[in-house]
Amino acid sequence: MRKKSMVENTAKIIFLICAIVAIFAVISITLYMFLKGTPAFAKVGVIDLLFGTEWAPTAADPKYGILYIILTSIIGTAVSILIGVPIALLTAVFLTEVSNKKLSAIVQPAVELLAAIPSVIYGLLGLMILNPIMYKMEKYFFEGSTTHQFTGGSNLLAAIIVLAIMILPTVINMSVSAIKAVPQQMRSASLALGATKIQTIFKVTIPAAKSGIMTGIVLGIGRALGEAMAINMVAGGTVSFPLPFNSVRFLTTQLVSEMGYASGLHRQVLFSVGLVLFVFIMIINFSLMKLKKKGAVEND
């Protein structure tokens, strides 16, 4: 009897330690990012750092303005969401409402497979297929231009397309499960009132599955914002204003490409860039939690 309770207690303590390890990891990462990221704000100045447009860390008179990098991340993510989400949503509608069961049974695992492809493969394909196309378009559009800096096809547009493809499976899978969870009676009632199938889908089913679809979109935003490898390969790497045919740098690729050799204040500024990214991701995650709570309340 005594022995048994001892085993129970030991197991409980082990589980507790493991849970504490997980919480400790989150807290220590947050603390570390804030401790390492804030000194540069004090040294460079919050406004100079966040809203400065000039990035010249190794110049004699170094400039640490990351406005273009932040803008690139925001615009790149937003546009890729705008392209990716309608395609993903309509594909989810196709899988759940339009196609027959046999076809869905083939297509849906295939879409899930798309989520399992490593991001570096997307980058590789972008490098091999998209960038040459981009270069041709660039040569066509900017033929006589004297101000345009030619990039050889590594530009924001290529990064946006790669990101849009990468978020497809996330949004599709979440939307499919959200649409499948809508009760059949709602569709039947709508059809019985004389609505066509399309009207039922867009006026009844999708509004009912709204919170699940929103969750998928927020997850997609998180994935696009945090992606480093794939866009590092296709987006070029110059800090410049995020125009479609400019070679650009995202928050993530900024860290990837300069962390290797940075030192002193430059390194601290890179930690600040990391902190900005971290704060963005945290905002996304908190809104995700809110959405999930809201969805749980709506379902009750």
Add this chain to the structure above:
Amino acid sequence: MTSIKGKRHRISDNITYFFIYLCAAISVLLLLGIIVYVFVRGIGQINWEFLTCETLFLKDAWNCRKIFSIHWYIIVITMIIATRSGLSSSIFK
């Protein structure tokens, strides 16, 4: 006199159907394209010599047998640590 059995076809519905089919086709073709492209470009390079590292320049010092095995070490050790602490903390919850 219109019969209730006759269906009125809405043009807007047909357009929407078209877009739904188009988007589904885009998603699936992208996937197939990626898989086919990777296989077509890669499969010709993979043969026994590549996998057993016969053709690598630095055969002795840092060969790809080592790289492969390190890859597996990392995965296995990560799994041992992560599944343990992850599983136990979810039990605790």
